[in-house]
Amino acid sequence: MQSFISSPIQTAVAAVVSMGLAQALHLPDPYWAPISAIVCSLDAFEGAAATARRRLVGTLIGVFLAALQVSFTAYNLINYGLAIALLGLLCRAAGLHPSSLRFGAIALTVVVSDPDKSVVWFTAAARFVDVALGIAVALFVVKAWPKSSKQD
16 A cells, blocks of 8 residues: 555655756756656656666757757758657667657657747757756655555
């Protein structure tokens, strides 16, 4: 019964702490930090560190490709699709888990969708910081959370 209650509370704590930290850092879209914390917290019972690493690497590649795309090509659906395909090829060539592509494609989509193209590198960096913050908080909460007994 304790793990039934513990998991949702653990996820809520990670979400609240990461949102609070993102707001305190005045990140432009602080909601991305708790989204990352929620994803990593919910996967905590099946390998939080592996999920965190995949999300972080995928996000880094995704925001970098998005910033390059916005900086050097006109935005259109063909270029957007090509950027996602390139992301997938890079992830595969690097031997990354397929979920790295998923996380990277989400980050790429967020960055290329920002209406203010003049600050694309700031947007890319902010998205990466949001994700890294959420992951760090989720991993901290997972590691610091009291472990339940095997009798649950």
